[in-house]
Amino acid sequence: MAALTRPWKDWIQRYTSDAGYWYVPKGKSIGDIPTIQKQLALLERFEGRNWRETQKAYLASLAAANLSKATTKDEDEQGIPMSRMLAQVFSTLGIAWIDEKEAVTLTPAGERFVQADDPGEIVAVQSRRYQIANPMAGGKATQQIEVHPIAFLLETKTLTPVEYILFCAKAKSFGDIEDTVESIGEWRKLGPRRQESIIAALEAVKIGKPGTATRRSSIYNTIRLDTSYALAFWTASRLIEQVQKDGKTLLRVPRNKLPEANALIRREQKDGQFIAFQSKKDWMAFYGDPAKPPNKATALSYYSDTAQLDMVRQVLDEMGGYSEEEKRRYLSMIVNEQTVEDILERNMGLIEPGMTLVKRQLETEVGRIDLFARDKNGVFTVIELKKGRTDDDVFGQLSRYLGWCKKTKARTENVRGIIIAKQIGKKLWAAADGHTTPVELMEYDLKMSLEKARRAELLV
Numbered sequence: 001m002a003a004l005t006r007p008w009k010d011w012i013q014r015y016t017s018d019a020g021y022w023y024v025p026k027g028k029s030i031g032d033i034p035t036i037q038k039q040l041a042l043l044e045r046f047e048g049r050n051w052r053e054t055q056k057a058y059l060a061s062l063a064a065a066n067l068s069k070a071t072t073k074d075e076d077e078q079g080i081p082m083s084r085m086l087a088q089v090f091s092t093l094g095i096a097w098i099d100e101k102e103a104v105t106l107t108p109a110g111e112r113f114v115q116a117d118d119p120g121e122i123v124a125v126q127s128r129r130y131q132i133a134n135p136m137a138g139g140k141a142t143q144q145i146e147v148h149p150i151a152f153l154l155e156t157k158t159l160t161p162v163e164y165i166l167f168c169a170k171a172k173s174f175g176d177i178e179d180t181v182e183s184i185g186e187w188r189k190l191g192p193r194r195q196e197s198i199i200a201a202l203e204a205v206k207i208g209k210p211g212t213a214t215r216r217s218s219i220y221n222t223i224r225l226d227t228s229y230a231l232a233f234w235t236a237s238r239l240i241e242q243v244q245k246d247g248k249t250l251l252r253v254p255r256n257k258l259p260e261a262n263a264l265i266r267r268e269q270k271d272g273q274f275i276a277f278q279s280k281k282d283w284m285a286f287y288g289d290p291a292k293p294p295n296k297a298t299a300l301s302y303y304s305d306t307a308q309l310d311m312v313r314q315v316l317d318e319m320g321g322y323s324e325e326e327k328r329r330y331l332s333m334i335v336n337e338q339t340v341e342d343i344l345e346r347n348m349g350l351i352e353p354g355m356t357l358v359k360r361q362l363e364t365e366v367g368r369i370d371l372f373a374r375d376k377n378g379v380f381t382v383i384e385l386k387k388g389r390t391d392d393d394v395f396g397q398l399s400r401y402l403g404w405c406k407k408t409k410a411r412t413e414n415v416r417g418i419i420i421a422k423q424i425g426k427k428l429w430a431a432a433d434g435h436t437t438p439v440e441l442m443e444y445d446l447k448m449s450l451e452k453a454r455r456a457e458l459l460v
Helices: 006-019 034-047 049-062 082-092 110-114 119-129 149-153 161-166 174-189 192-204 218-235 257-272 278-287 297-304 307-321 324-346 391-408 424-434
Strands: 095-097 105-107 241-245 248-252 356-365 367-374 379-383 415-421 439-443
Touching: 006 192, 034 049, 034 082, 034 105, 034 110, 034 119, 049 082, 049 174, 082 110, 082 149, 105 110, 105 415, 119 149, 149 174, 149 218, 149 257, 149 324, 161 174, 161 218, 161 248, 161 257, 192 218, 218 241, 218 248, 218 439, 257 307, 278 297, 278 367, 297 367, 307 324, 324 367, 324 379, 324 415, 356 391, 367 391, 379 391, 391 415, 391 424, 424 439
Parallel strands: 379 415, 415 439
Antiparallel strands: 095 105, 241 248, 356 367, 367 379
16 A cells, blocks of 8 residues: 555545535436436325325325336335435425425426426426535535535536545535645546555544444445435536546536536626525425526525525625625615514504414425415415515515415415515516506505603602
């Protein structure tokens, strides 16, 4: 075994002391996308029903359609293995998931996937939008990683699966790209014996309890075992391919995809933004909607909606172009509308007599509804505060919420929407006038007056 230099010994120590890596949840292979499309189409029939109670019926429908030969036995009462694997694939692709109430839920991406002539293109979009970390995948160590893998991998130009395991899969952010490319270059200068010595040293650093038999014997081996599924997901982006060259497997950008790949890299460099989602439902509301790009505007909207003022300030700083006064006004506006929401939560009659609150900050598969209510006639009412979003954004969000409400809450009933803002502009009036569902617009005004206290004569 070849001797290792001090820099590589230090590198091995850093690699093995950090358990975080680009974890991609494992499930059934995503290689056969047309079959997955048919499997999801059958799952759509069970949407809204309890997952545990419908797994056997779902697998039976797959068997009847010759889409699975899996057994419906459930001896451990922990869910049928094949159905669990499919559920994992669907959530990893952002096309469906089992929500916190065990309900089967298709996302907007899933609805498009089922109807698509080319379902692979939907998967490609999802792969490019995926981020590590997210609330659906990985433990505490993985949650330290803030990266969009596809944009990162495109910057490396070409690499082998081993180089992916050693360098890319341990990167913490897009800012690590220069160090990663430099490390790959140094690795390639080494001869085969030294490369083998480094891998042997990595595998010698064991994880887990001593004496416990496990395939995940080291952090290197743990990443290696996850790599085949991860690479299948990254190549599904259609911007990365695996090819054989001189007896080696290489990951590279297809020549005809270079312009598209370079455009994605430029967008990531200029406007890419990791978003720290607070819950699985928040993550799926973003990831399940292909119309939401992983950029600063989307992050700003999410942090504003959830009143995370420190994160709003951070994104405004990163966006640039805002004066301190403009940032102060933006943050003040969020605080004011949060105050309005606080007041309305306790006084729904201020909106209109007979309005009752169902839930504040209701998490849905398409985002968080500020105030979900019923009016005096029992009609479901979606109430949104503008919270610094553009007219188009707030109206688009309201439209998604109304669609969700019609689909899940009021299949045979009417629904209505209300937008509340400091000032209603022409765009919102035009949008409301043209919407098929009733949408009302309201303006608020917060006023407070102060007077000097007057000393009253004290009674003796």
